[in-house]
Amino acid sequence: MTTIDGAEKALSDYRGDVILIVNVASQCG
Secondary structure, eight states: OBOTTSOBOOGGGGTTSOOOOOOOOSOOO
């Protein structure tokens, strides 16, 4: 996945942590 600062990270890097995933559609309407 891509982090908010544009870096690529694997979800497994956050294993055991609480994370917030924000799904923003960039092509609405």
